[in-house]
Amino acid sequence: MLKDIEKLLRQDKMPHIWCPGCGNGIVMKAMLEAINSTGIDTKKTVVVSGIGCSSRATGYMNFDTLHTTHGRALAFATGVKLAKPELNVFVVTGDGDGSAIGGNHLIHAARRNIDINVVMFNNNIYGMTGGQYSPLTPHGKFATTAPYGNFDRAFNICDLVKGAGATFIGRGTVFHTKVLTEMIKGAIENKGFSFVEAVSICPISYGRRNKMGTAPQMMEWLKENSVPVKAASKLPPEKVAGKILVGELYKEEAPEFTQKYDELIARFQKGAE
Amino acid sequence: MEKLRKAQLLQGNQACAIAALEAGVRFFGGYPITPSTEIAEHMAAELPKLGGKFIQMEDEIGGMGAVLGAALTGTKAMTATSGPGFSLKQENIGFAAMTEIPCVIVNVQRMGPSTGGPTAPAQGDVMQARWGTHGDHPIIAVSPASVLEAYELTVKAINFSEKLRTPVIILLDETIGHMREKVELPAIETLELYERKRPSTPAEKYLPYETDETGIPEMADFGTGYRWHVTGLNHDETGFPTGKTDVIEKQLMRLLTKVEKYQEEITLYKTYKIEDAEYLFITFGGTVRPAMEAVEILRKEGMKIGLFQLQTIWPFPEEIVQEYCKDKKTIFVPEMNMGQIRGEIKKVVDNKEKLVGINKINGEIITPQEIVSKVKEVANKC
Numbered sequence: 001m002l003k004d005i006e007k008l009l010r011q012d013k014m015p016h017i018w019c020p021g022c023g024n025g026i027v028m029k030a031m032l033e034a035i036n037s038t039g040i041d042t043k044k045t046v047v048v049s050g051i052g053c054s055s056r057a058t059g060y061m062n063f064d065t066l067h068t069t070h071g072r073a074l075a076f077a078t079g080v081k082l083a084k085p086e087l088n089v090f091v092v093t094g095d096g097d098g099s100a101i102g103g104n105h106l107i108h109a110a111r112r113n114i115d116i117n118v119v120m121f122n123n124n125i126y127g128m129t130g131g132q133y134s135p136l137t138p139h140g141k142f143a144t145t146a147p148y149g150n151f152d153r154a155f156n157i158c159d160l161v162k163g164a165g166a167t168f169i170g171r172g173t174v175f176h177t178k179v180l181t182e183m184i185k186g187a188i189e190n191k192g193f194s195f196v197e198a199v200s201i202c203p204i205s206y207g208r209r210n211k212m213g214t215a216p217q218m219m220e221w222l223k224e225n226s227v228p229v230k231a232a233s234k235l236p237p238e239k240v241a242g243k244i245l246v247g248e249l250y251k252e253e254a255p256e257f258t259q260k261y262d263e264l265i266a267r268f269q270k271g272a273e
Numbered sequence: 274m275e276k277l278r279k280a281q282l283l284q285g286n287q288a289c290a291i292a293a294l295e296a297g298v299r300f301f302g303g304y305p306i307t308p309s310t311e312i313a314e315h316m317a318a319e320l321p322k323l324g325g326k327f328i329q330m331e332d333e334i335g336g337m338g339a340v341l342g343a344a345l346t347g348t349k350a351m352t353a354t355s356g357p358g359f360s361l362k363q364e365n366i367g368f369a370a371m372t373e374i375p376c377v378i379v380n381v382q383r384m385g386p387s388t389g390g391p392t393a394p395a396q397g398d399v400m401q402a403r404w405g406t407h408g409d410h411p412i413i414a415v416s417p418a419s420v421l422e423a424y425e426l427t428v429k430a431i432n433f434s435e436k437l438r439t440p441v442i443i444l445l446d447e448t449i450g451h452m453r454e455k456v457e458l459p460a461i462e463t464l465e466l467y468e469r470k471r472p473s474t475p476a477e478k479y480l481p482y483e484t485d486e487t488g489i490p491e492m493a494d495f496g497t498g499y500r501w502h503v504t505g506l507n508h509d510e511t512g513f514p515t516g517k518t519d520v521i522e523k524q525l526m527r528l529l530t531k532v533e534k535y536q537e538e539i540t541l542y543k544t545y546k547i548e549d550a551e552y553l554f555i556t557f558g559g560t561v562r563p564a565m566e567a568v569e570i571l572r573k574e575g576m577k578i579g580l581f582q583l584q585t586i587w588p589f590p591e592e593i594v595q596e597y598c599k600d601k602k603t604i605f606v607p608e609m610n611m612g613q614i615r616g617e618i619k620k621v622v623d624n625k626e627k628l629v630g631i632n633k634i635n636g637e638i639i640t641p642q643e644i645v646s647k648v649k650e651v652a653n654k655c
Contacts, residue, residue, distance in 0.1 A: 075335035079342025108331035
């Protein structure tokens with residue numbers, strides 16, 4: 001299993017640039033495991049990212065990879081997928097890249113139900129610029145630009161993409177790696193816009209400032225504060241409030257954008273015969 | 274004799290869209306904006322008939338991003354916009370220049386700054402076309418003066434972008450974009466088309482930014498097994514980020530000089546009644562038309578005046594302009610901005626005193642009469 005995954009890594013690009021204790025490597029491994037286990041053609045796989053810590057993952061993954069401008073990964077990915085629908089297209093983005101500067105592309109890609117698999121590495125902070133608050137930094141938490149606590153309210157990003165029209169939504173964490181891998185597999189299998197929130201940890205730029213301890217302690221916190229979706233439905237609401245729900249959050253069938261476009265082309269070609 | 278199609282009545286924007294399709298553009302990503310929208314509308318109707326793809330993105334930035342994504346799959350891709358949208362696209366245009374992705378951006382100029390005058394003609398984006406995105410970078414820009422030229426220069430622009438792997442800007446102006454004229458387009462089979470060079474090496478040996486004497490790297494289509502990395506970060510010939518300053522400098526210098534290297538081929542211009550000219554107009558785009566009429570009027574009155582039309586604006590053809598300016602008594606530069614092209618001529622003309630701007634930025638075109646009276650005013654003083 002590990003050997004298969006190593007083939008999907010650009011090992012000559014190691015060591016990676018991520019900080020000690022960063023969760024990004026765990027999310028990247030979950031992606032590679034999911035890709036490997038579904039057996040999709042890796043020659044026909046494109047991974048697109050924006051700017052930020054998580055977006056550097058494209059440099060380490062052995063596919064056609066595209067490290068774009070800040071927030072625009074989904075716009076580029078839309079062009080790749082629509083031009084060549086036979087390609088498997090992934091987007092790697094962070095909470096800042098994907099929900100702030102790239103928020104518009106996120107909701108519109110979801111609305112179109114274009115067959116792109118988005119993995120959002122959510123570490124609740126802008127890590128690469130040194131710890132500024134993002135739209136997914138919880139209210140009241142501290143950041144370099146929120147020295148008195150964050151006044152903003154955070155998005156529930158999975159609810160947001162659901163409202164926008166995504167047809168597969170799942171959440172895992174860097175502690176719940178099996179669930180995370182399963183969710184990414186679910187995303188690959190869904191013919192439509194899929195969104196996986198990968199709750200990650202940033203001990204250096206987020207944990208330290210919010211007194212969350214070391215990386216292992218942050219992992220402990222994830223373990224204690226997460227509830228599987230299925231279990232949550234049987235628990236009283238007060239036990240679920242404030243917890244991270246992990247597992248498949250939403251799934252539906254809906255027409256996929258590039259397929260509809262190809263049907264239109266086929267109609268013209270048929271007319272020409 | 275040149276093979277021509279039957280005469281037809283076409284609008285500049287339409288001619289541009291027709292040319293793009295005939296030159297092989299099969300992807301358009303855009304966002305509605307006056308006065309460029311007819312290009313998107315034509316693409317939306319015609320691309321699916323040709324197996325191509327049209328997408329109206331959520332914003333201008335997304336339109337540019339989608340074009341670049343499509344271009345990486347090996348598809349000729351284009352977008353169209355106007356001033357405010359052109360501003361928004363600049364970051365991704367820089368990405369295209371840096372990563373050497375062929376693409377064409379049509380900017381049907383309108384009055385600015387800001388929202389300005391959406392349906393009012395202007396030529397105020399000359400400098401933005403050159404320097405709109407940050408950092409030193411190569412750029413090519415062409416500017417048509419008629420509906421026929423909108424067709425011809427669009428074909429050229431697509432060829433330049435494919436050959437040089439660089440973004441090419443078509444600076445239409447509202448006057449040309451919305452004007453309808455009778456045109457006889459060249460027969461499709463007479464078009465010379467160019468496509469980017471694909472790798473001649475197998476995937477294991479492919480270095481995406483390695484070049485030979487052409488200075489232009491070979492480009493693999495995404496999805497063909499080359500597994501290459503595209504990044505806007507400083508990168509070496511492998512395509513991966515590097516912090517080595519000597520490597521970065523070498524890559525950036527190649528990027529800048531690759532366009533200069535082909536300047537002769539990409540410099541397009543026209544001259545009109547120039548043989549005996551003592552006075553000269555230098556102009557471009559929609560302003561060529563009233564200036565040409567002014568030549569006629571002034572010549573009838575005995576003034577030996579000719580016209581030099583810049584079709585390629587960037588890179589600015591310094592040497593040729595310098596040559597044509599030599600020995601002229603006065604050089605008049607009519608433009609619908611406050612002297613953006615005049616500034617470039619000023620850099621190369623032997624005597625700056627003989628350079629006179631004829632400028633108008635109120636949202637109306639410059640009329641032949643206005644040009645004539647300015648010329649007379651200056652000439653009488655001499």
